[in-house]
């Protein structure tokens with residue numbers, strides 16, 4: 118890991134609990150750290166509080182108990198839907214965040230162009246979201262977050278609605294971006310194999326109230342070789358995570 | 368997204384290419400019109416001595432080119448159009464501002480919405496003395512009637528549009544620390560544009576109705592086609608009466624079409640504006 122002047126820890130949850138006003142306890146006793154250079158994925162049964170975890174990390178929600186420390190203000194947040202503004206072209210959608218930060222026009226156009234290139238959407242700048250496929254919309258959404266140069270990237274099941282092939286391709290692109298841009302990631306998914314393939318660490322959560330029941334270090338090298346998915350070691354790790362997931366469910 | 372579902376092609380068939388063509392669109396109303404015209408001739412023949420009550424279509428149309436009546440009718444129509452347009456403009460501004468105010472806080476909405484509904488329920492006839500007393504019996508009062516009739520759809524449509532913003536979109540803006548003003552101008556109002564234009568189209572039609580109703584009560588100055596209709600009706604000039612009613616309703620249709628067109632121009636690229 119590179120030595121930096123800043124601390125290595127970007128995000129730190131200590132004994133975090135989330136109780137909603139209606140009494141729903143979504144998270145309980147969650148301890149979690151995301152370090153620079155790490156890509157952490159979270160798997161867990163539906164409704165266990167995974168989205169809530171990200172919402173707390175991003176500041177959209179405040180934990181009712183425990184402490185959350187965040188060592189950056191450059192956070193990218195990719196939602197489950199692409200959440201593009203339907204009246205804006207790809208270019209204008211990607212420029213949005215910089216526009217909200219009052220970045221001058223020329224500068225944000227350049228930033229957007231770079232991000233659009235990075236996600237492979239060059240040539241589609243003028244298209245409206247409705248003229249794009251689901252995968253391209255997700256790429257646009259990714260590009261939009263990239264313009265912030267995030268140090269921490271939060272992903273809430275971004276590829277859940279996509280077909281298998283598109284999903285795999287986007288996984289590879291994400292790995293490439295991770296290698297190139299050196300952000301840290303906190304990634305939520307329902308797919309155990311996606312979790313293992315993408316991350317340096319997989320966290321398994323129990324059913325509601327969600328708490329962390331198991332953590333697995335992923336030993337495979339980064340940048341990751343797509344072929345790793347077809348090795349017995351990969352299959353074994355996927356098996357272990359799936360098992361822990363099933364255990365935690367009860 | 369996934370296009371492999373069996374439903375997609377069936378849905379698509381309703382699109383532009385498969386929807387009713389020009390003939391399908393204009394055919395039925397044209398056929399009905401023909402039927403009405405034939406019916407008018409028959410009825411006219413059957414009415415005998417009282418045939419003057421229901422003039423034949425060519426006599427009615429003749430009034431629209433007759434130099435004795437046509438200038439009156441079209442000049443009045445112009446006056447009506449002006450009142451309707453000014454009324455619509457004022458209704459649009461008040462309606463949009465009103466809706467924005469309501470969208471800012473729940474309590475504002477709860478406080479103001481009942482009045483929007485009440486406004487719609489007020490019988491104009493009952494308060495004409497009040498309007499006349501406050502605004503006179505001229506142009507301003509005719510506009511006030513217009514505004515009162517056209518306001519509600521602007522308020523309710525705009526409010527609906529502002530409130531139809533996605534939660535995720537709102538959070539996208541909040542995450543960047545966007546101000547209320549930024550959220551209003553870059554998100555809410557943009558999201559609401561189709562609804563606002565739909566409201567405008569309804570209100571435009573109502574505004575024409577309002578202008579004509581206003582003419583009945585406030586006839587000073589240069590009254591519009593409503594005053595003319597009242598005059599012809601009192602004198603039993605039925606051909607002239609039908610001619611002016613025809614012109615007034617055609618004007619309403621044209622206004623509706625124009626605002627539909629404007630709406631499609633404004634948001635048609637990203638929204639299927641009806």
Ligand SMILES: Nc1ncnc2c1ncn2[C@@H]1O[C@H](COP(=O)(O)OP(=O)(O)OP(=O)(O)O)[C@@H](O)[C@H]1O
Pocket residue numbers: 137138139141142143161162163164165166167168169170325
């Ligand atoms: N604002 C809220 N008020 C009350 N309860 C809430 C609220 N937001 C979420 N919850 C509840 O908290 C629990 C966790 O929700 P969350 O969306 O974090 O789950 P999740 O793990 O992301 O589920 P999924 O995998 O289906 O997306 C759920 O039971 C949900 O109903």
Ligand SMILES: [Mg+2]
Pocket residue numbers: 167168169273
């Ligand atoms: Mg979720």
